[in-house]
Amino acid sequence: MLNYLIKKCKNYFCTPGEVRLIVYGDIHGCLNELKNLREKIKPGNNDIEVCVGDIITKGYDSIGVLEYLMENNIKSVLGNHEDKILRYLEHEKSKKKNPMTLDEDEKRIVKNLKKRHLNYLKSLPVFFRHGDITIVHGGLENRVKLDNLSKHEIQKVLRLRYVDDNGDFLAKGKEKKNYSFWADVYDGNEGFIVHGHRWNKTVTIHPQAIGIDTGCVYGNYLTAIVMKNKHDYCIIQQNGYKK
Numbered sequence: 001m002l003n004y005l006i007k008k009c010k011n012y013f014c015t016p017g018e019v020r021l022i023v024y025g026d027i028h029g030c031l032n033e034l035k036n037l038r039e040k041i042k043p044g045n046n047d048i049e050v051c052v053g054d055i056i057t058k059g060y061d062s063i064g065v066l067e068y069l070m071e072n073n074i075k076s077v078l079g080n081h082e083d084k085i086l087r088y089l090e091h092e093k094s095k096k097k098n099p100m101t102l103d104e105d106e107k108r109i110v111k112n113l114k115k116r117h118l119n120y121l122k123s124l125p126v127f128f129r130h131g132d133i134t135i136v137h138g139g140l141e142n143r144v145k146l147d148n149l150s151k152h153e154i155q156k157v158l159r160l161r162y163v164d165d166n167g168d169f170l171a172k173g174k175e176k177k178n179y180s181f182w183a184d185v186y187d188g189n190e191g192f193i194v195h196g197h198r199w200n201k202t203v204t205i206h207p208q209a210i211g212i213d214t215g216c217v218y219g220n221y222l223t224a225i226v227m228k229n230k231h232d233y234c235i236i237q238q239n240g241y242k243k
């Protein structure tokens with residue numbers, strides 16, 4: 001399937017005036033890989049570029065990625081890693097001891113975060129819709145409606161991997177006997193979903209969703225999906241970060 005998509009891509013040109021939705025998988029601070037991937041795609045003025053979240057942490061240049069996304073008018077949805085930094089900073093405002101702890105990398109990010117970076121992070125939405133395509137970081141339970149998310153449901157959208165046989169969220173490590181990857185049972189009621197969060201060696205194609213986190217920060221690939229619509233898209237990849 002993937003080979004077919006890549007072959008199909010060889011003659012993939014953007015005709016003038018056409019709008020393409022370009023979605024990037026989890027970048028995790030891998031600035032050069034993002035630049036190289038965009039060099040291959042050559043986004044046009046009409047294209048809309050959106051990241052699936054987890055643009056920062058783990059990689060070598062999180063602040064550089066934020067700066068680059070802002071400079072190039074690239075949007076993102078919120079990932080669990082951006083959310084963690086934002087929640088940590090909210091706790092810092094209070095006089096009580098911060099209940100959250102950060103690793104060294106996260107501490108460095110917080111230290112170097114300028115006001116404009118913070119504003120960008122605060123502006124990230126939980127989901128992004130473009131026609132019948134929806135972008136979220138983690139995933140969606142069938143009964144959940146994106147336009148009416150509770151605080152608790154937002155956390156699940158950022159983190160969802162597996163659901164039980166009732167279609168309910170299972171926390172990481174809590175997978176029971178009869179569980180499914182959410183996208184394998186997703187009914188499409190909130191559009192065709194492009195997501196990240198659970199990385200895989202290859203893009204994962206589901207009936208009503210596609211997963212594009214291919215573990216760039218773990219040395220695999222950074223993936224972009226270039227979409228004209230949910231039936232007409234191609235996958236473009238860049239080698240991941242090698243230590």
Ligand SMILES: [Mn+2]
Nearest residue numbers: 054079080197
């Ligand atoms: Mn994630």
